[in-house]
Amino acid sequence: MPAALPGESVRIAVGMPRPLISAIVTTLNELETIEACLESIAWADEIYLIDSFSTDGTLELVRTRFPHVRIEQRQYLGAASQKNYGIDRARHDWIFYIDSDERVTPRLEREILDVMGGKLELWAYSVGRRNFMLGEEVRFSGLQRDRVTRLFHREHARYPNRRVHADLEVDGATGRLSNKMDHLYVRSFDHMIAKMTRYGNWAGAQAFIDGKRTSAPAIVGHSVGRFFRDYLVNLGFLDGARGVISVGMHVYYTFWKYAKLWEYNRLRDLGKPVPLPRLDEAEERWVKPWEKKASGEGSS
Secondary structure: OOOOOOOOOEEOOOOOEEOOEEEEEEEOOOOOOHHHHHHHOOOOOEEEEEEOOOOOOHHHHHHHHOOOOEEEEOOOOOHHHHHHHHHHHOOOOEEEEEEOOEEOOHHHHHHHHHHHOOOOOOOEEEEEEEEEEOOEEEOOOOHHHOEEEEEEEHHHEEOOOOOOOOOOEEOOOOEEOOOOEEEEEEOOHHHHHHHHHHHHHHHHHHHHHOOOOOOHHHHHHHHHHHHHHHHHHOOHHHHHHHHHHHHHHHHHHHHHHHHHHHHHHHHHHOOOOOOOOOOOOOHHHHOOHHHHHHOOOOOO
16 A cells, blocks of 8 residues: 555545646647647646647647646657656646547546545556547457556656657556546548657667667568457457558558668668667656665655
């Protein structure tokens, strides 16, 4: 069981105290999605938005429609870097992280507040996601198990130093919220391909940084394996055209990741510059609070 929670608390409808919650959102040109996202987290005690210098009017809309939202702009150095930066600067110890293309449903909102107003025995809770493609849910292709840890105490959770696909590390067991949030998984195919290309670039760069190499058989094998797993094993075929397209996006991402890994290694072998994305080199960004406490750092 965790130690006593911080003394700050508020009263909710049932009269029980609960710790204050900071909701963190990161954005880059999310004019189309940010309004509904922020409306879905109006229950949070603080909304803290970290923007990577949007140029589409995102911040103008937020400042006009949501003047209570705390806004900061910062260069994007990867999702984990942006999230840890926000975690360290949030006003409250309990954090709820949400992407701008996600929505907290009323049922999930009630469950979060009920959990936080009850006996807290865990430091973090995961949330399932319902993924939508152009208005209809994609139920399979592996997405039936889509679950992310988003509600947590910042002294017991940290994102690892990875450019992409960095899963939250938690100091202990994680609970599971039963209600899901909605995720605009595919808004348009052009947007999704651009996203998969960007993620593939980052994933290839991360693999290169980790010292990995690849080959033609590996590129083919990983791509074909991804199709077999998601379309057949993960039942993507049951979603009809949505399933084919979803799996196709996954396969494209996998192919591009390993193609970029091959390119990075080839450029290095030729003695040419390798155009890796800029990484966050600030050491404090990656220190796990529980390890810092165990080492005696920060103690008086």
